[in-house]
Amino acid sequence: MISYVQQKLTSCCKRHNKIIQKKSWWLLWLLMLGLVISFPAFAFDLPNQAIQYAKENYGTDAVSRLIAWRDLINSNKKNTELEKLRVVTDFFNAIPYQSDQEVWNKPNFWANPLELIGKNAGDCEDYAIAKYLTLKAMGVPSNKMRIVYVVSNQLKRPHMILAYYETSNSQPLILDSMTLKILYASERPDLRPVYMFSENAIWVTQDKTPPKEIIAGVQIQGWKQLITRMQQEGLTEDDLKP
DSSP, rough: OOOHHHHHHHHHHHHHHHHHHHHHHHHHHHHHHHHHHGGGGGSSOOHHHHHHHHHHHHHHHHHHHHHHHHHHHHTTTSSSHHHHHHHHHHHHHHHHHHHHHHHSHHHOOOOHHOOOHHHTOOOOOHHHHHHHHHHTTTTTGGGGGGEEEETTTTTTEEEEEEEEEEESSSEEEOOOOOOSEEEEEEOTTEEEEEEEEEEEEEEEEOTTOOOOOOEEEEOOHHHHHHHHHHTTTTOOOOOOOO
């Protein structure tokens, strides 16, 4: 009788242990699934509205270019900042240059990244703005970057570039749509800075002296307009946060 009871208890315990093991595997599987599902929250993705806008206004090729842009951001987030400067320069400088008049039938138009990539054409400020927002989406702090309005001795006209400061006191590296070379400012004597800005500040300079005046909490009108259009086209600044 005792032996029979022991057998029943042993059998019951084995079944109980198997149930516990099965539950443990299920719990582990659900936990892993939850991690996989939550992972995209850390990645940049294009809202459906932005994709639909690009398809309707620029065609299916534009959607492919936007997906390539999205993948560029996500696949380089863990790279060093200098590596990010390199891939972003290569990506945007491959877009053909055309004047605002040719692309938008306007004498001056600041395109946002959706518009630049959608049209697959733009001019100097469009490249600088797109590089700024893309690097920001990759995790480069905005206080390390400034869009700079310069006079180009080579072009004999105003020009815009992006400056990157590794530290607050370092000499900036220049990202220029006219060249794939990323050089220090001292190596670009052909550029004379006039003013520079980010999304929420303006720096004023004279000749080749360092910026002397900082106007914080101010946005340039062109910047406000391009961000407003970008939101209407389906992409917000929050979407571009790393």
